[in-house]
Amino acid sequence: MAQALRLPVEQRYPEEFAALRANDKDPKPPGWRMSPRTVETFILGSQGKALEYEEDGETRSCVIDKKFYGDDVLVQRAIVTMASDRGLLLVGEPGTAKSWLSEHLAAAVAGDSLLAIQGSAGITEDQIKYSWNYALLLAEGPSKRALVPAPLYLGMRDGKIVRFEEITRAPHEVQDTLLSCMSDKVLVIPELAGSDGVVLAQRGFNIIGTANTRDRGVNEMSSALKRRFNFETVPPVEDLNEEIRIVRGQVKNLLEGTGSDDTEFPNEVMELLVTTFHEIRSGRTMDGIKVDQASSVMSTAEAVSVGFHSALFASFFGKKKVEPEHVVINLAGAAVKENRDDVKVLRNYWDVAVKPRANKELGLWKAYFKARKYLR
Ligand SMILES: Nc1ncnc2c1ncn2[C@@H]1O[C@H](COP(=O)(O)OP(=O)(O)O)[C@@H](O)[C@H]1O
Ligand SMILES: [Mg+2]
Structure with missing residues (x-):
């Protein structure tokens, strides 16, 4: 059966749209499908609240994702x-x-x-x-x-x-x-x-x-x-935990239907990935140490892409579990685009930010540090 690679938004969330429409009591501006408040709920989510709606004679409920x-x-x-x-x-x-x-x-x-x-x-x-x-x-x-x-x-x-x-x-x-x-x-x-x-x-x-x-x-x-x-x-995401949540959610969505959706992406590895993007983008680590900034955009969207690639890599060539080195292997392609010097930016980050954490034996930072050999 043929499958679309990516559905348009209006077809991507059928349950959410049914639930939102059923609960939309406010007036709609002329020509609009939903009231402004319901548009807002669709985009910002229902904060865990389940909205009830009827379908095929049954009462169903659906939480609106952020x-x-x-x-x-x-x-x-x-x-x-x-x-x-x-x-x-x-x-x-x-x-x-x-x-x-x-x-x-x-x-x-x-x-x-x-x-x-x-x-x-x-x-x-x-x-x-x-x-x-x-x-x-x-x-x-x-x-x-x-x-x-x-x-x-x-x-x-x-x-x-x-x-x-x-x-x-x-x-x-x-x-x-x-x-x-x-x-x-x-x-x-x-x-x-x-x-x-x-x-x-x-x-x-x-x-x-x-x-x-x-x-x-x-x-x-x-x-x-x-x-x-x-x-x-629209500013870049400021809060690291929020960015981790975005990247985790997006990578999960991208993996759906690829046949690799059973790949495990441990939270700790996700944290390494997003922290790297977050810190290089802001030119500073969480502990206030200065790091070089890249000429490429270290955006959330790029982090999503590296996360997706790392998961596919783990699925194809690893043990269906993303390891720190999978992230490093797939990092250079996103971070080094127009400018070869950006490899130096990554190496600098490994020296200045990753190494001290590896020395303190923090979580998976040691494995992350070891994988620096892939930054060529
Ligand atoms: N603040 C944010 N909230 C939700 N998702 C975000 C946010 N910032 C980035 N993303 C993710 O990154 C991607 C941004 O890509 P895109 O909309 O193409 O960026 P732009 O058009 O600004 O260049 C989206 O797929 C989205 O999942
Ligand atoms: Mg765009």
Whole structure:
């Protein structure tokens, strides 16, 4: 049987959505699938509380998982912006869950997270608004039938959320095609006459953009476009234990359906992995010792990736239990990307942070230290 590698958010949590819908008593903004409070619960979780719902004549219950860790008020403000006349722009370092949050918001608010545009240097206006089926265009001239809608067209027509990923990577003139759609809430198709040539945005329509501070900056967005967005800066996770929880949860999700989900990932090994990312990212250990910082992003998303690889490694070539050395073996690929000097950063970390802990015989740090031979 064929299996999707990754389901869109709106299909990933059927029980949660059923439970949330059944318990959603608050009014919904026009065009929304859920009330703002329920969107919030979907993203921040029900804090262990089970929500009851009926299915197939049975009463069931479901606890809503926490999906986003960090500032709860940031999430609430984001939800408010979604209901306003401005777009939402999530800004921050790579790997801070901007795309993740935007997918979850779009799925909860509009029931559809797939209306997505990927910003790139080569993107054109017709990938955002609409293009034409050229065979039909030549045969019949411009007609509604010959028009091929792109995400912005569909989002406006159907009152849904459009996601614009890495918006600042798109050329200015392409970014600015959003202007009239965002302020006048109308998309004009000059080739078509009459009402076919005008798409009026329906209630529920809005745009969530994401922008990485490491790419071409947000400063390079035109000020006209900036005015049409509310900005939210998404910071890296500050709390180590929270980050461990995120990485553990994500690695478990990634392993599902791979055939390696029975691999054991001991908490202590997970701690080594996440502590390494956390400390190199902040340039300081928990005990206040300075460590070198890498030019690559030591983000939570990268930690998730190393965790996943380590688990697969343990499953394929180990004893189905992740050992400290599996983490080290898979670390360099994530930490050393554009700059070979980042290997030195890792070695420095092993000398300055790992060694003292190994000498004190703390937990698995000794085994972690021994595995430094893989840092080449
Ligand atoms: N604060 C956070 N809460 C939940 N998950 C997070 C958080 N920060 C990072 N992650 C995890 O890391 C990944 C972030 O990836 P992504 O959303 O693609 O980052 P970005 O778009 O900011 O570059 C997600 O899969 C998510 O699981
Ligand atoms: Mg992203």
